[in-house]
Amino acid sequence: MKTRLIIGLLLFGSVGVSGCTEFKPWVKPYERNNLADPIMSLDRHGAAGSYIHHVYQAREGARGAEGGAGGGCGCN
Amino acid sequence: MQKVVQEVVVVVTNLLAINATNSTPFFKAFFVLLITVNSILMSAVAGTLPVDSVDILYHRFDGGGMEIDGPFILVRKSIGTQVSVNGHYYIDSVSAASIDVVANASEYTEERTEVSAGVDFLHEKTMISTGYTNSEENDFVANSVFLSIGQDFFGDLTKLTMGYARGWDEVGKIESDFSEDVDRQIYKLGVSQVLTKNALMGLDIETISDEGYLNNPYRSYRYFDPADSTKFLTSVEVYPETRTSTAVAVRGLYYLPYRASIKGEYRYFSDSWGIDAHTYEVLYVHPFGRQWTLEGRVRHYSQSSADFYSDIFTHEGANDFLARDKELSTLTGMTYGGGVTYEIGQGVIPHVNKLKLTLLVDYLKYEYDDFRDVTAGGGLLPAGTEPLYEFDAWVTRASITFEY
Numbered sequence: 169m170k171t172r173l174i175i176g177l178l179l180f181g182s183v184g185v186s187g188c189t190e191f192k193p194w195v196k197p198y199e200r201n202n203l204a205d206p207i208m209s210l211d212r213h214g215a216a217g218s219y220i221h222h223v224y225q226a227r228e229g230a231r232g233a234e235g236g237a238g239g240g241c242g243c244n
Numbered sequence: 245m246q247k248v249v250q251e252v253v254v255v256v257t258n259l260l261a262i263n264a265t266n267s268t269p270f271f272k273a274f275f276v277l278l279i280t281v282n283s284i285l286m287s288a289v290a291g292t293l294p295v296d297s298v299d300i301l302y303h304r305f306d307g308g309g310m311e312i313d314g315p316f317i318l319v320r321k322s323i324g325t326q327v328s329v330n331g332h333y334y335i336d337s338v339s340a341a342s343i344d345v346v347a348n349a350s351e352y353t354e355e356r357t358e359v360s361a362g363v364d365f366l367h368e369k370t371m372i373s374t375g376y377t378n379s380e381e382n383d384f385v386a387n388s389v390f391l392s393i394g395q396d397f398f399g400d401l402t403k404l405t406m407g408y409a410r411g412w413d414e415v416g417k418i419e420s421d422f423s424e425d426v427d428r429q430i431y432k433l434g435v436s437q438v439l440t441k442n443a444l445m446g447l448d449i450e451t452i453s454d455e456g457y458l459n460n461p462y463r464s465y466r467y468f469d470p471a472d473s474t475k476f477l478t479s480v481e482v483y484p485e486t487r488t489s490t491a492v493a494v495r496g497l498y499y500l501p502y503r504a505s506i507k508g509e510y511r512y513f514s515d516s517w518g519i520d521a522h523t524y525e526v527l528y529v530h531p532f533g534r535q536w537t538l539e540g541r542v543r544h545y546s547q548s549s550a551d552f553y554s555d556i557f558t559h560e561g562a563n564d565f566l567a568r569d570k571e572l573s574t575l576t577g578m579t580y581g582g583g584v585t586y587e588i589g590q591g592v593i594p595h596v597n598k599l600k601l602t603l604l605v606d607y608l609k610y611e612y613d614d615f616r617d618v619t620a621g622g623g624l625l626p627a628g629t630e631p632l633y634e635f636d637a638w639v640t641r642a643s644i645t646f647e648y
Contacts, residue, residue, distance in 0.1 A: 192399065193398065193399025195401060195441050202499040203438060205505075207503070207505040207537065210444075210446050213641075215299045215301045215332070219316060220604075220606065227571060227577070227610065228571065228575070229517075229550070230491060230511070230513035231491065231513070232452055233432075233448040233491035233511055235446060235495060
């Protein structure tokens with residue numbers, strides 16, 4: 169329940185902030201060349217990346233928060 | 245004019261199985277779950293549709309008496325500018341003679357097949373994804389659905405993704421009418437943040453709740469033989485019928501002064517069974533020219549045991565819950581991995597924008613602090629004095645990816 173509450177607050181907060189303010193990014197779009205490089209992806213290997221997580225989950229007690237999203241230049 | 249990017253990611257879950265005697269149901273379930281969740285999240289990290297692609301992977305695990313291999317095929321195709329469909333087909337061919345199998349049953353072979361179908365919808369800057377996954381083997385069936393939401397904000401420097409998944413498992417037992425159910429719910433939250441023009445970080449939180457038959461119907465715990473304390477007897481394990489876990493991971497990625505990157509990662513895990521785990525990983529990626537990329541990584545994992553785990557109990561029915569699964573014991577795991585990627589760009593192969601060949605090889609070593617090797621010494625050593633168990637394994641992943 170605690171986690172659900174946190175998730176809800178973060179979503180609500182993010183929508184609220186994005187809709188009410190004029191925000192100037194501190195890293196300009198023309199400064200994002202390095203971030204756009206494929207080597208700056210948090211998960212570069214797609215299906216192969218998913219598979220190694222399976223290997224670990226079958227042999228370890230921990231699970232979840234393996235990531236797989238994010239990275240890149242943020243220049244949509 | 246503020247730029248607001250909304251995206252919705254969907255996360256599918258399912259719980260599947262590696263092989264019946266080698267994993268408990270919730271471990272099995274995560275094979276399927278992971279594939280779906282990660283593929284979905286990867287597809288939805290930005291307010292654009294996923295690239296049309298075909299990803300063909302051959303995977304192989306060899307170690308600890310287990311040989312598991314097979315193909316994994318993932319296809320993505322856009323329909324117009326707002327819809328992209330995807331599907332995957334995955335097979336695990338298992339040949340099992342692990343310590344769990346040798347100690348409790350006969351060697352066996354089996355096959356698990358998994359399929360999925362998903363759709364991504366893009367409307368302006370909002371993407372919604374949904375999907376379904378099914379996994380089947382001769383004594384286990386898993387189905388799952390997912391949904392998730394994402395949004396970019398702060399000038400696209402911050403990405404937020406949220407996902408919910410639900411899974412239903414059916415746990416069976418070969419050559420019997422045994423059948424039990426497991427329900428599972430998963431909540432995911434992920435944030436990716438650009439820090440500087442050379443650095444970014446990610447934060448992931450995931451809570452998982454299981455309810456139902458969570459132990460492995462093939463496994464047993466052991467206890468001292470009341471007639472001879474140098475020997476042991478076995479009985480069927482008893483697990484709680486619920487489990488709730490939370491994992492929090494922090495990742496940082498930095499672009500070095502020359503063209504290379506280094507990634508650091510830490511994950512903390514805790515669950516209602518008393519397991520606490522810490523994972524550390526460092527990855528270094530170094531391109532050579534436009535086509536070749538080399539990488540190397542080191543990963544360290546450690547966990548405490550579940551409250552109801554023991555290598556050997558004092559007597560039969562010593563506690564309300566009793567388990568001897570080595571995955572619930574106190575253990576340490578190390579991984580040393582390396583890989584090479586070769587890319588061919590547009591114009592070389594007709595109708596293919598990019599072709600990527602990847603080979604990844606990992607060496608894994610697991611050492612157990614309170615799980616003993618009952619097969620050592622021909623099974624003649626006094627109960628509870630056997631050497632602690634350990635094993636190593638090689639994991640190979642070879643893939644070819646077409647973007648078109």
